[in-house]
Amino acid sequence: MAFIASPTLMRSSISWQNMVVCDNSCRDKFLFRNKDIYKGGRNLQNHSTVANVASPSHVIAPPPPPEKLPGTTGGKHHVAWTSVPQERWEGELLVQGHIPLWLKGTYIRNGPGMWNIGDYNFRHLFDGYATLVGLHFEDGQLTAGHRQIESQAYQAAKKNQKICYREFSEVPKAENFLAYVGELASLFSGSSLTDNANTGVVKLGDGRVVCLTETQKGSIVIDPETLETIGKFEYSDSLGGLIHSAHPIVTDKEFLTLIPDLVKPGYLVVRMEPGSNERNVIGRVDCRGGSSPGWVHSFPVTQHYVIVPEMPLRYCAQNLLRAEPTPLYKFQWHPESKAFMHVMCKTSGKIVASVEVPLFVTFHFINAYEEEDEDGRVTAVIADCCEHNSNTGILDKLRLQNLRSFNGKDVLPDAKVGRFRIPLDGSPYGTLEAALDPNEHGRGMDMCSINPNYLGMKYRYTYACGAQRPCNFPNTLTKIDLELKRAKNWYEEGAVPSEPFFVPRPGATEEDDGVVISIISEKNGEGYALVLDGSTFEEVARAKFPYGLPYGLHGCWVPKQ
Numbered sequence: 001m002a003f004i005a006s007p008t009l010m011r012s013s014i015s016w017q018n019m020v021v022c023d024n025s026c027r028d029k030f031l032f033r034n035k036d037i038y039k040g041g042r043n044l045q046n047h048s049t050v051a052n053v054a055s056p057s058h059v060i061a062p063p064p065p066p067e068k069l070p071g072t073t074g075g076k077h078h079v080a081w082t083s084v085p086q087e088r089w090e091g092e093l094l095v096q097g098h099i100p101l102w103l104k105g106t107y108i109r110n111g112p113g114m115w116n117i118g119d120y121n122f123r124h125l126f127d128g129y130a131t132l133v134g135l136h137f138e139d140g141q142l143t144a145g146h147r148q149i150e151s152q153a154y155q156a157a158k159k160n161q162k163i164c165y166r167e168f169s170e171v172p173k174a175e176n177f178l179a180y181v182g183e184l185a186s187l188f189s190g191s192s193l194t195d196n197a198n199t200g201v202v203k204l205g206d207g208r209v210v211c212l213t214e215t216q217k218g219s220i221v222i223d224p225e226t227l228e229t230i231g232k233f234e235y236s237d238s239l240g241g242l243i244h245s246a247h248p249i250v251t252d253k254e255f256l257t258l259i260p261d262l263v264k265p266g267y268l269v270v271r272m273e274p275g276s277n278e279r280n281v282i283g284r285v286d287c288r289g290g291s292s293p294g295w296v297h298s299f300p301v302t303q304h305y306v307i308v309p310e311m312p313l314r315y316c317a318q319n320l321l322r323a324e325p326t327p328l329y330k331f332q333w334h335p336e337s338k339a340f341m342h343v344m345c346k347t348s349g350k351i352v353a354s355v356e357v358p359l360f361v362t363f364h365f366i367n368a369y370e371e372e373d374e375d376g377r378v379t380a381v382i383a384d385c386c387e388h389n390s391n392t393g394i395l396d397k398l399r400l401q402n403l404r405s406f407n408g409k410d411v412l413p414d415a416k417v418g419r420f421r422i423p424l425d426g427s428p429y430g431t432l433e434a435a436l437d438p439n440e441h442g443r444g445m446d447m448c449s450i451n452p453n454y455l456g457m458k459y460r461y462t463y464a465c466g467a468q469r470p471c472n473f474p475n476t477l478t479k480i481d482l483e484l485k486r487a488k489n490w491y492e493e494g495a496v497p498s499e500p501f502f503v504p505r506p507g508a509t510e511e512d513d514g515v516v517i518s519i520i521s522e523k524n525g526e527g528y529a530l531v532l533d534g535s536t537f538e539e540v541a542r543a544k545f546p547y548g549l550p551y552g553l554h555g556c557w558v559p560k561q
């Protein structure tokens with residue numbers, strides 16, 4: 001075995017003697033695949049293959065590759081769309097290149113990484129049970145781990161070997177009509193909704209780390225060191241509502257989010273202080289179109305305003321009740337209801353602008369800022385998003401069957417950096433245009449990040465996933481210069497990179513002085529953590545995982561004090 005002597009590696013060599021996970025053939029295969037890169041690790045509580053659960057200090061071998069595991073997809077699909085093979089793992093990775101010494105802390109990525117329960121396979125990317133990946137950086141070294149979030153939904157599914165709560169597209173089977181009536185009642189009370197917090201993760205100003213999704217009950221506190229599930233984040237106010245934006249705006253000073261009102265169509269804009277679990281209402285926006293609010297997966301803010309998007313892809317009461325997924329899941333496209341952008345003053349809750357804008361489809365706003373004239377008067381708000389050319393087809397493209405069946409055909413719909421200009425002079429209309437030629441990033445655009453110190457301010461750079469065509473999913477990392485209207489792209493054949501997450505260098509004065517972290521799932525079933533220089537967008541380091549990880553969505557940075 002090509003292990004280098006180090007305390008971690010000594011533990012690893014013990015691990016092979018204690019291995020209870022797989023037969024010799026897969027062990028040999030694993031050793032062969034990883035001997036140069038992987039340093040060591042702990043397989044903790046393998047849910048599907050380890051009979052005797054390992055105690056956290058007990059070191060056993062990494063799991064077999066996915067094709068050996070029951071309930072996984074037999075290794076036929078790209079590892080990005082293959083359920084994670086075990087519940088927990090942690091270990092040190094061998095770093096190729098140089099991780100900057102200033103990078104001290106933990107990058108945590110959340111996402112739906114387990115798409116089956118027993119033999120039942122989920123249908124949509126967004127249905128999977130939440131899988132966390134942690135990358136601890138210190139002194140140029142990297143320790144990694146992953147772990148499932150122990151939501152009620154996940155625990156119930158494991159226990160009963162079936163889906164027990166309503167996920168994004170999956171609905172538990174009603175055994176009979178009475179059960180169905182009970183289902184309807186429980187939908188209205190929210191008890192049947194999932195708490196599978198599989199979308200994002202944020203560090204609150206008080207240090208608590210919370211995983212989130214679109215349901216309010218899917219707010220789950222985790223330990224950033226161990227990725228352990230600590231418990232539900234209970235909102236202590238009585239604002240009610242069952243859903244909220246999956247992407248609150250979180251800074252050291254506040255937590256801002258939107259709560260859609262499905263009964264009297266509108267949105268509550270709410271704020272929570274660090275150290276508190278109580279949200280307070282800043283104000284309310286009434287919808288201007290349609291009989292239900294538009295989907296608000298995310299929203300942007302400027303220094304003084306909260307921007308509330310009203311997208312014509314609206315929540316749909318009938319679709320919420322359906323047992324089988326509809327083409328647009330819980331939503332419906334209402335072009336006749338038009339699209340609007342509302343601007344609310346953060347302190348007074350007053351609406352300072354509400355304009356009609358061209359139809360749009362977005363999951364993710366990138367940033368927003370206030371535009372000033374020569375005299376320093378604010379004349380407009382600029383809000384940027386990853387815009388899917390007002391085509392809802394992207395939701396269908398994220399079905400697992402589509403993601404798993406890439407055959408060389410270019411099927412990823414075009415997307416752009418959509419730039420809204422919202423005038424503050426009382427004009428009734430705003431504009432929406434591409435901020436740069438979308439060909440710069442291959443006409444793919446999603447999963448964006450910015451330098452967090454530029455939140456709500458005029459900014460120049462965004463990092464995102466773009467496209468090198470043909471493809472069926474964003475397959476590049478792109479650094480976009482919104483001033484020069486140029487993009488620089490990172491690409492490796494067959495790789496599926498996750499959201500490029502920007503971490504600024506402490507003390508930096510340049511906006512792009514920092515690193516970009518992404519996790520790559522490779523065509524050959526393997527995977528690695530990637531660190532790019534934020535300025536040059538060149539690779540500075542990579543570190544291979546013992547096995548490829550599934551795709552994940554959003555991350556956060558927890559600096560080490």
Ligand SMILES: CC(=O)/C=C/C=C(C)/C=C/C1=C(C)CCCC1(C)C
Pocket residue numbers: 112125126127166167168193194198199213214215243246320330
């Ligand atoms: C992963 C991601 O980006 C989105 C996840 C969305 C979810 C889990 C949405 C769940 C919902 C329900 C279970 C019922 C109510 C509507 C809605 C919020 C879409």
Ligand SMILES: CC(/C=C/C=O)=C\C=C\C=O
Pocket residue numbers: 199363394415444445446447473474553
């Ligand atoms: C992964 C994704 C869209 C990719 C399209 O190009 C959207 C994810 C949304 C949820 O966080």
Ligand SMILES: [Fe+2]
Pocket residue numbers: 199246247297363364553554
């Ligand atoms: Fe998202």
